[in-house]
Amino acid sequence: MDVVTRLLAGDHRALARAISLVEAGDPGSRVILRQVYPHTGRAQIVGVTGAPGTGKSTLVSALAREFRRRDRTVGIVAVDPSSPFTGGALLGDRIRMQELAGDPGAFIRSMASRGHLGGLAQATGDVLKLFDAAGFSLVIVETVGAGQSEVEVAGAAHTTIVVETPGMGDDIQAIKAGILEIADILVVNKADLPGADRRASQLEAMLHMGEYPDGWRPPVLSTVAARSEGLSALADTIAEHWTFLGAAGRLEAFRRRQAEQEFEAALREEAMRVVRERVLDPARHAALVDRICGRELDPYSAASKVLAGLRG
Numbered sequence: 001m002d003v004v005t006r007l008l009a010g011d012h013r014a015l016a017r018a019i020s021l022v023e024a025g026d027p028g029s030r031v032i033l034r035q036v037y038p039h040t041g042r043a044q045i046v047g048v049t050g051a052p053g054t055g056k057s058t059l060v061s062a063l064a065r066e067f068r069r070r071d072r073t074v075g076i077v078a079v080d081p082s083s084p085f086t087g088g089a090l091l092g093d094r095i096r097m098q099e100l101a102g103d104p105g106a107f108i109r110s111m112a113s114r115g116h117l118g119g120l121a122q123a124t125g126d127v128l129k130l131f132d133a134a135g136f137s138l139v140i141v142e143t144v145g146a147g148q149s150e151v152e153v154a155g156a157a158h159t160t161i162v163v164e165t166p167g168m169g170d171d172i173q174a175i176k177a178g179i180l181e182i183a184d185i186l187v188v189n190k191a192d193l194p195g196a197d198r199r200a201s202q203l204e205a206m207l208h209m210g211e212y213p214d215g216w217r218p219p220v221l222s223t224v225a226a227r228s229e230g231l232s233a234l235a236d237t238i239a240e241h242w243t244f245l246g247a248a249g250r251l252e253a254f255r256r257r258q259a260e261q262e263f264e265a266a267l268r269e270e271a272m273r274v275v276r277e278r279v280l281d282p283a284r285h286a287a288l289v290d291r292i293c294g295r296e297l298d299p300y301s302a303a304s305k306v307l308a309g310l311r312g
Contacts, residue, residue: 004035036133043132047157049143054165055189059225066231075131075139076108154182161185166195191222279309
C-alpha cells in the first residue's frame, strides 16, 4: 500500500513520512500533494499566535484535549524556532505536548520556522493539507510568535486566536503588527495573574473602537490553560465562529481567497524554477548581483534582462 493510500486512511506513519518529504522539498512530495488535494478542504484550521511567553503551547495542548473530549480528531502543527546548527525544529512545543502523544485521535508535528518571518515556514500550508487529507477534523497551527509577520497565520487559518497575557510590561502589545486586525478571538491567558482583568478591559476598549463589516466582533475570553480553566468556553467560541463562516458564503469566500494566494505563490515558485533552469545559471546570477551592488544596473532592469532570455 503506497503512502497516499495509507495517509488517506488516517495512517499516522504515512502522514509523518509525507510531512518529512514536504519539509525536505523532495520532488516526491509534489506527487503526494497532487494526489491528496481532491481530499482536502474539510478540516477547520485554527491559528494560535501571540507574543512569546503568553503560554500558547500550554493553551494549544489544553484546547486539543478539550476537543478530544468532544470526540473531534485534532492535528497540531507547532512551528518551532530553527536550530542554528541543523536548521531543524528545536521541538520545544512537542515536548510540552507529550501527554497527547499516545492518543490515536491526535497527531503533533513540530516544524522549523527556518528564519521565515513570523515563524510560519513556507511548507506549513502544504503540511496543513496533509493533515486535512488524513481526516483530522480540526487542525491547530501555533506560530513561534516572534517578528512582525505573525499576521501570516490569518491567511492560513479559518479562525485566528491571538493570545495575550497580563504582566508583560507593555500595555500596547495587543496593537502591534496589526494583531487586533487579524484576531477572530482574543484570549487573555494566565488570567489568574494580577492585571488580567485590566488587560481584558483594554482589549474590549480597543475592540469597541473598531468596525466589523462582516458581522463578527472578536470576543475577549479569559483562560488559565495550565489548569484547563476557560477552555470549554474557548472551544465553544471556535465552533461558533466556524458556524458563522459557513453562513452567507463567508467560508467559500475564504477558500477562494486562499486558493488565489496559493496559486500566486506556486506560480512565483515555478517561475523562479524555470528561470534558473533556462537562463539564470549561478555565474550569471552572481554577475548580475555584482552589477546591482555596484549601482551599474537597477534590479528591475536586471530582471527584465533575465526575462528577455525566456522570450527569445
